[in-house]
Amino acid sequence: MKWLVTAGLAFVALALAGFGLIAVLVIDSDANAADDNIDSKAGGGLRNVPTEFHPWILRADAACKHPEMTPAYLASQLYQESRFNASAVSPAGARGPAQFIDGTWATWGRDYDSNGEISRTDIGDSVMAQGALMCSLLGQAKSSGYTGDPRALALAGYNAGWGRVQEYKGVPPKSFARGETYNYVQLIMSKIPHFEGQTAGLITVTGRGNGPDALRRALDRLGTPYSWGGGTPSGPSTGFCDRANGYLHGKCSASSTAGFDCSSLVQYSYWPTTKLPRVAAAQYGETSHRPVARDQLQPGDLLFWSHGGTSAIYHVALYAGDGKVVHAPRTGRVVEVQPMTAAMPQGDYFGATRP
Known part of the structure; x- marks a missing residue:
């Protein structure tokens, strides 16, 4: 060369x-x-x-x-x-x-x-x-x-x-x-x-269907920045800051960062086959009639974390298989694959559903 x-x-x-x-x-x-x-x-x-x-x-x-x-x-x-x-x-x-x-x-x-x-x-x-x-x-x-x-x-x-x-x-x-x-x-x-690549070699998704297809779409966005309030069914977008969220090093990062938060990544991944609501608690409410036990999880299932009850659900991720999830964790991070046990505090795990 x-x-x-x-x-x-x-x-x-x-x-x-x-x-x-x-x-x-x-x-x-x-x-x-x-x-x-x-x-x-x-x-x-x-x-x-x-x-x-x-x-x-x-x-x-x-x-x-x-x-x-x-x-x-x-x-x-x-x-x-x-x-x-x-x-x-x-x-x-x-x-x-x-x-x-x-x-x-x-x-x-x-x-x-x-x-x-x-x-x-x-x-x-x-x-x-x-x-x-x-x-x-x-x-x-x-x-x-x-x-x-x-x-x-x-x-x-x-x-x-x-x-x-x-x-x-x-x-x-x-x-x-x-x-x-x-x-x-x-x-x-x-x-x-x-x-060009789909998953950077981190996850291999087999089969077709609502869940695997949504997981592929989420994995295609690995490395996309987290943006509080950002993300739409069409892809990343800038977000906004409230009194506690969206800030990085004292500045409102979300307003200048095109990306996803946890629930917009899920909404984007399932759209338009399944048009889920925008926020995590609403996504749980929309899919709670199809709960999934932890030992029965399949690729694309939704995992939720809560501070206590359905009204306090604060995070959602997609199950990626082999005990891993793909999610948008928080400001300053990117869409990434993590072990399910390390994604959020284990005591906050609320349950899983299948859209």
Whole structure:
């Protein structure tokens, strides 16, 4: 593999930086928030990505309305830019895993990880800015009328600047910049399948039916951030904070985090085959006529925890088999697989139902 910008190609990167966007190294459990918008955007799964990048890639995907955006698309671009190296620096001065130059970072950089610093070398800040820029470019590509895959056009705009895409009315040819942009697009597009995946190897789901299908849908969202009040039947969304929930490090994380809380993940997973209510207690009420003993649990069954009685149910998870659950635990965490005994306090376990 030889996609690193060498000294011999440094002048190309510098030239691109002058008129483009990026110089490249070529290489708290439940909230009531109803939403009737069910236009779906399936983001797809993700694999072969470093653990620290996984939730941010999923978050960046969830924040974009364009279905052409997928986690694997962003991951393939990050791999090409930096090999997932947060400290990467190009000869043109581009920095971080998404290789932003100063001018572009000034426009797109934000403190997405809420650590008090806006930094290109912060994985959260860089990946979210990459996603925001790529989402904008996808919108331009789709409205441009140019022939070709909008994903390829957007990648060309990220690499060479949208002005070059307009100049060539498509991806710049091999003759442009010694094939820099052309090869960049080809390599990223060809590598996307390498990063596509359903369950990151954590859970294997067999069979079909209401429960297994819902479980697959939930597992497809592993790594999606928790957002109190966030999540709809169509996918992740920002949430809100009340007096006690949705805060992280003293700031209202939920209002700027696209994700799920525990019950919206369950609602999303079963929708539209089974249209469950929005909150955990209501989900229990809707399904309580089909209780399931602990030794009879099947994939996709709903597990509930309570502080005492049906009115105090505060958490719901989907049974994933082998004594494990998939759930959205709390602010600061992501959709994850955990042992059932460690998901919530064992003394709070209330029971299980089968939708």
